[in-house]
Amino acid sequence: xxxYLLHKIVLVLPTLIGITICAFAFVRLxxxxxxxxxxxxxxxxxxxxxxxxxxxxxxxxxxxxxxxxVRDAATGNFGVSISSKRPxxxxxxxxxxxxxxxxxxxxxxxxxxGIPAGIVAAVKRGSWFDQSLxxxxxxxxxxxxxxxxxxxxxxxxxxxxxxxxxGRIGLQFFFKPITGFMTVDTLLYGKLDAFRSALxxxxxxxxxxxxxxxxxxxxxxxxxxxxxxxxxxVRTARAKGLSSARVIGVHALRNALIPVVTTIGLQVGTLLxxxxxxxxxxAWPGIGKWMVDSIFKRDYVxxxxxxxxxxxxxxxxxxxxxxxxxxxxxxIRAA
Amino acid sequence: xxxxxxxxxxxxxxxxLGGVANAKTLVYCSEASPANFDxxxxxxGNDFDASSxxxxxxxxxxxxGGTEIEPGLADKWDISDDGLxxxxxxxxxxxxxxxxxxxxxxxxxxxxxVFSFDRQFNKENPWNGEKYLPNLTWDYYTGMDMPKYVAxxxxxxxxxxxxxxxxxxxxxxxNLGMDFASIxxxxxxxxxxxxxxxxxFSTKPIGTGPFQFVDYQLDSVIRYxxxxxxxxxxxxxxxxxxxITPDATARxxxxxxxxxxxxxxxxxxxxxxxxxxxxxxxxxxxxxxxGYMSYNTTIPPLDKPExxxxxxxxxxxxxxxxxxxxxxxxxxxxxLIPPTMWSWDKSVKFDSYDxxxxxxxxxxxxxxxxxxxASDRVRPYNPNFQRAAELIQADWAKVxxxxxxxxxxxxxxxxxxxxxxxxxxxxxxxxxxxxxxxNFFATLFACSAIGVSNxxxxxxxxxxxxxxxxxxxSDQGERTKLYEQAQVVFQKQAPAFLMAHSQVYAVVRKNVSxxxxxxxxxxxxxxxxxxx
Numbered sequence: 001x002x003x004y005l006l007h008k009i010v011l012v013l014p015t016l017i018g019i020t021i022c023a024f025a026f027v028r029l030x031x032x033x034x035x036x037x038x039x040x041x042x043x044x045x046x047x048x049x050x051x052x053x054x055x056x057x058x059x060x061x062x063x064x065x066x067x068x069x070v071r072d073a074a075t076g077n078f079g080v081s082i083s084s085k086r087p088x089x090x091x092x093x094x095x096x097x098x099x100x101x102x103x104x105x106x107x108x109x110x111x112x113x114g115i116p117a118g119i120v121a122a123v124k125r126g127s128w129f130d131q132s133l134x135x136x137x138x139x140x141x142x143x144x145x146x147x148x149x150x151x152x153x154x155x156x157x158x159x160x161x162x163x164x165x166x167g168r169i170g171l172q173f174f175f176k177p178i179t180g181f182m183t184v185d186t187l188l189y190g191k192l193d194a195f196r197s198a199l200x201x202x203x204x205x206x207x208x209x210x211x212x213x214x215x216x217x218x219x220x221x222x223x224x225x226x227x228x229x230x231x232x233x234v235r236t237a238r239a240k241g242l243s244s245a246r247v248i249g250v251h252a253l254r255n256a257l258i259p260v261v262t263t264i265g266l267q268v269g270t271l272l273x274x275x276x277x278x279x280x281x282x283a284w285p286g287i288g289k290w291m292v293d294s295i296f297k298r299d300y301v302x303x304x305x306x307x308x309x310x311x312x313x314x315x316x317x318x319x320x321x322x323x324x325x326x327x328x329x330x331x332i333r334a335a
Numbered sequence: 336x337x338x339x340x341x342x343x344x345x346x347x348x349x350x351x352l353g354g355v356a357n358a359k360t361l362v363y364c365s366e367a368s369p370a371n372f373d374x375x376x377x378x379x380g381n382d383f384d385a386s387s388x389x390x391x392x393x394x395x396x397x398x399x400g401g402t403e404i405e406p407g408l409a410d411k412w413d414i415s416d417d418g419l420x421x422x423x424x425x426x427x428x429x430x431x432x433x434x435x436x437x438x439x440x441x442x443x444x445x446x447x448x449v450f451s452f453d454r455q456f457n458k459e460n461p462w463n464g465e466k467y468l469p470n471l472t473w474d475y476y477t478g479m480d481m482p483k484y485v486a487x488x489x490x491x492x493x494x495x496x497x498x499x500x501x502x503x504x505x506x507x508x509x510n511l512g513m514d515f516a517s518i519x520x521x522x523x524x525x526x527x528x529x530x531x532x533x534x535x536f537s538t539k540p541i542g543t544g545p546f547q548f549v550d551y552q553l554d555s556v557i558r559y560x561x562x563x564x565x566x567x568x569x570x571x572x573x574x575x576x577x578x579i580t581p582d583a584t585a586r587x588x589x590x591x592x593x594x595x596x597x598x599x600x601x602x603x604x605x606x607x608x609x610x611x612x613x614x615x616x617x618x619x620x621x622x623x624x625x626g627y628m629s630y631n632t633t634i635p636p637l638d639k640p641e642x643x644x645x646x647x648x649x650x651x652x653x654x655x656x657x658x659x660x661x662x663x664x665x666x667x668x669x670x671l672i673p674p675t676m677w678s679w680d681k682s683v684k685f686d687s688y689d690x691x692x693x694x695x696x697x698x699x700x701x702x703x704x705x706x707x708x709a710s711d712r713v714r715p716y717n718p719n720f721q722r723a724a725e726l727i728q729a730d731w732a733k734v735x736x737x738x739x740x741x742x743x744x745x746x747x748x749x750x751x752x753x754x755x756x757x758x759x760x761x762x763x764x765x766x767x768x769x770x771x772x773x774n775f776f777a778t779l780f781a782c783s784a785i786g787v788s789n790x791x792x793x794x795x796x797x798x799x800x801x802x803x804x805x806x807x808x809s810d811q812g813e814r815t816k817l818y819e820q821a822q823v824v825f826q827k828q829a830p831a832f833l834m835a836h837s838q839v840y841a842v843v844r845k846n847v848s849x850x851x852x853x854x855x856x857x858x859x860x861x862x863x864x865x866x867x
Contacts, residue, residue, distance in 0.1 A: 033746050048477065052472065055470060055472075056470065080469040080470060081370075082470055083370040083377075084370045084371055085370075085371060085376065085468040085469055085470060085471070085534075085537065086371075086534075086538075091553060094553045095553060095554060150582075150584050150585070153584070153585055153588055154584075154588065157588055157592055158588045158591060158592060161592065164592075164594060165585055165588045165589045165592050165594055166580055166582075166585045166588075166589060166594075167555070167556075167578060167580075167594075168555060171360075171362060171556065171576050171578060171594075174550070174558065177552070280581055280582055281582045281585055282582075282585065283555070283578070283579060283580040283581060283582070283585060285552065285553060285554035285555035285579075286554075289554060289581065290554060292581075293367060293368060293554075293581070297370075
């Protein structure tokens, strides 16, 4: 097991280096000189331009800038935001719980609907339910998040008035964060009405963010289930005279869920990418919205370090999923 | 144990801060998070709305809804005859805000004023650099050429401050009404310096303005309370909340749903919906901006005013504006400055559409080909340079001039465009800083701005004399006359095609009173009230 773990970690290293290069190169390939972009229409005098270039370290050769960046990142120094002047890691830590909370509820939404739907579709393969579910999943998978979010806001918040338009909690509730997770904090304070408000604010963004994972999970569950249902041991179980519910629920599902768990783990990347749009529409104070703001402000330090931090998280989660997979399925370890 | 204590403290804070249910609360759905709350260090309109216009005051202020200067922390000021020395007399008994993080022991005095400016240029001042915040650049202080014009700031006595200039500069007064010129507390700065928490100066602001800072949840909500000792009288609103909502459609839905009272910058596509709604009002105003197209006046045949007039006449400006701005609308420009700015001359009219007349002049001048410049960026004064270029290209083709569209990415575009020898017609624009006409005329068309921001490379003696004289004259009546004459010269010489001043909008619920659109693009909440 240890060997397997080490092997996985070694495999991660080239990816990590690749990411630092991408994050570094990406912000430098964006059109627009960062200093001129900061100066706006006013422009800057050539002398001031040189001064600023030196202050921000843009006067150094590119490889040296990269070396500094890697050195700083390796020592946990992710730089200071050009616009807010706060350490990037500080803002990241403040905002990240909001993204986790939203992603968590989105994933719950996707799993609670996706897994049962996938099972039913597999069991009733070829039925109208199966066909329409797979059709819907395809639509869900290709849903433009931005448009979908606005559509839901206009209908449920604007027209029906059922859900709040945006934000994390009603403005009348005001307390210092403890964990940073609104649903947890409200309960810690013992404020049930605040908890309800936090939940109601989660509904639309979680649905929007969960739409693509829902489609993926439903399709994956269906195909995994179909594969398992054709296996010998399922036939044996049926032949033993077990009830259909027991065959599907215990014998088939447990084995079918293995690839589904991997799929769910891989959704972390999709969720973080989707959070960029979802958070912007729903004014959700997480890292997705923060990245978009920073791109518009040409805050290269934040974009570069934010990309790296997000990539690190996705990689860490994938690593954990790999390991968990090995735990559930011993055959993998040997391979 | 420590965790338990933190939890208890948080609980206490919650119960104390939570008890404001019956207060009158105004919610403003702002468009972006403020970078920080020190207006000397930031540059965005949303930064200023959240700091300088709520928490701070300045020596002089802009009249609410206008660009004229009126007394602020200074009740009055004297300007020496040579225009070099400004003496400000401060309002007595002005209180700084008392919060849970700062309790002032004295009223505002001359030390605070001197400190507020000194920190922005004096490298010896501990608040000037890294010790306070990393990567400080003081963009507006340098951008408004303050280092060039200011010789020194001096305290005469507690309530008198003297500013000495290096040369006469009438727009200085307008500069002092700008956000970067907000007056901060020296006592608070000293306290933070002693406790080693200097960065708090930018996150927990203390000023003398109408509202005091209560709390900021990063990227989400900013809370303020009315400053009870505000020197112009406590505001009618008890609590002011900024709900940060970046998406324009969500912002408007929030106003329509009653989740906020005021929201700026609606999407043009939503304007119809807003107008049809009974609960809200759509406010609009010509913004403090101009979209225009500079001809290089040094390269024949564009050096002849009649050729430039003819090119202007060949463009169907009404159709162009309609196509570019669509539902959002824009005010066709007659002058370089917008009608909301003082000294705007209503007698001056821009060239009317007359392709027949234009055709003849252009044929006589032998103008057959021209470069027409366009960039990729959306600007407030021009939502689509490329589309504008295509429409103008089609109009010019009708009068026998073939335009070649030249495109670059925005930064490179301006780099290339400002070069003295750049040929053809260059689309550009400007958003004003301080509401002073000098900020348009001299910044964009002074002889000294050639190669910097005078994209027409235009240096006209009459025009230059007028604007330089206006810059050195401190009497506003006199200055108005000079700028009016300058506008007449500008129209006659036509160094540019003037397109439009784009409209700026805000959506306000009907029970809100006292909110005004500001030509400077700021959002102010002093004087705003709300009926329950």
